[in-house]
Amino acid sequence: MSGSWGKKVQYSIFGESHGKGIGITIDGLPPGFEIDLAEVTRELERRAPGKSPLSTARNEKDAFTIWSGFLNGKTTGSPLCSSIENKDQRSADYESLAWKFRPGHADYTGSIKYKHFNDLRGGGHFSGRLTAPLVFAGAIAKQLLRQQNIHIGSHIQRISSISESQFDAVTIDQATLEQLKAKSFPVLDPAVGESMQECILSAKTAGDSVGGIIEAAVIHLPAGLGDPFFDSLESTLAHLLFSIPAVKGVEFGAGFTFAQMRGSQANDAMYSKDNVVVTSTNHNGGILGGISNGMPLIFRVAIKPTPSISVEQDTVNAKGENVSIRVEGRHDPCIVHRAIPVVEAAAAMAIWDVL
Numbered sequence: 001m002s003g004s005w006g007k008k009v010q011y012s013i014f015g016e017s018h019g020k021g022i023g024i025t026i027d028g029l030p031p032g033f034e035i036d037l038a039e040v041t042r043e044l045e046r047r048a049p050g051k052s053p054l055s056t057a058r059n060e061k062d063a064f065t066i067w068s069g070f071l072n073g074k075t076t077g078s079p080l081c082s083s084i085e086n087k088d089q090r091s092a093d094y095e096s097l098a099w100k101f102r103p104g105h106a107d108y109t110g111s112i113k114y115k116h117f118n119d120l121r122g123g124g125h126f127s128g129r130l131t132a133p134l135v136f137a138g139a140i141a142k143q144l145l146r147q148q149n150i151h152i153g154s155h156i157q158r159i160s161s162i163s164e165s166q167f168d169a170v171t172i173d174q175a176t177l178e179q180l181k182a183k184s185f186p187v188l189d190p191a192v193g194e195s196m197q198e199c200i201l202s203a204k205t206a207g208d209s210v211g212g213i214i215e216a217a218v219i220h221l222p223a224g225l226g227d228p229f230f231d232s233l234e235s236t237l238a239h240l241l242f243s244i245p246a247v248k249g250v251e252f253g254a255g256f257t258f259a260q261m262r263g264s265q266a267n268d269a270m271y272s273k274d275n276v277v278v279t280s281t282n283h284n285g286g287i288l289g290g291i292s293n294g295m296p297l298i299f300r301v302a303i304k305p306t307p308s309i310s311v312e313q314d315t316v317n318a319k320g321e322n323v324s325i326r327v328e329g330r331h332d333p334c335i336v337h338r339a340i341p342v343v344e345a346a347a348a349m350a351i352w353d354v355l
């Protein structure tokens, strides 16, 4: 198992979806940093389940307790440990699956790896629920980054086959990112957002699920961040982004569309503006040679359709028998809108570590 990550800051995550609770220990925070706890709560509320028909009905408030490393409103510099109690587990949903491995979930691979000792209830340690502690840590990282005028924001760029415009990779600004943060379904175009929500509800009615793409931007990142060869800025970000359950693709800048461009289209022409080197386009998403170039950092994350669906599918049970499965219970018909604060948190944690 690898429950810890980070070089200059060490993050260590723990818990299971149907156990007593989940949490994270952060080692390496600067002493004397005043954490805005109300803002941490708001970030956790952006991710929390049970708030809308677009999401799982499991009703968790995700209230956190800080056990260490925090005194009189400020970090002490020693490891900061925080936990969130699980309050609304319904483990009977999983017993009724009679230990059939859910296609698309980690039941089979987890059982192989952990010799059938892993907690399968609610996906155990593989559950999307473990992203609540990530959001906690990310909320602190975001506050630390803001001190350096670095801001992170994101929008739902695609749900299934419905998509909206990508960010303008050169002009994306703080006001746009702040407006998105205030929305419960963060899109640039509200009309497209309506269609996306209808698409999610229609999949839910069919007992099915849909996936999509989150596009994120990090602005005012100074040029020169990233440690090639192996700790290129892309590698560090991708490491944390791929740790998020259901993330199956990450691309930076033009990403996979680079394949259809010529060099003359792909290169970002450079010029000097007020003695700062900038580019007139930003196909490279603010990173060259694994190092930030001072332009907005732009990346996209593909999120697969939720695996637990009530459409009948073939699978295998723990005895190795061929069986069919329909997964009932309380599941997200789509993970994308719930993962928005998670993707932002992962990016903030990664960038804070690099800084």
Ligand SMILES: Cc1cc2nc3c(=O)[nH]c(=O)nc-3n(C[C@H](O)[C@H](O)[C@H](O)COP(=O)(O)O)c2cc1C
Pocket: 056, 104, 105, 106, 123, 126, 127, 128, 129, 131, 244, 245, 246, 247, 304, 306, 307, 308, 330, 331, 332, 335, 338, 339, 342
């Ligand atoms: C915020 C969030 C919520 C999720 N909700 C569900 C869910 O309700 N049901 C489900 O089967 N999977 C859900 N997932 C996805 C599974 O946890 C994930 O697909 C599974 O652990 C297998 O990992 P993989 O998809 O990365 O291979 C969620 C993931 C996230 C990030």
Ligand SMILES: C=C(O[C@@H]1CC(C(=O)O)=C[C@@H](OP(=O)(O)O)[C@H]1O)C(=O)O
Pocket: 017, 048, 049, 056, 057, 058, 060, 089, 090, 093, 121, 122, 123, 126, 127, 128, 129, 132, 245, 329, 330, 331, 332
């Ligand atoms: C609880 C959360 O999401 C859960 C993520 C999840 C999964 O398999 O990833 C499966 C469901 O768990 P349960 O069957 O216990 O309701 C979701 O509700 C959360 O995000 O906080």
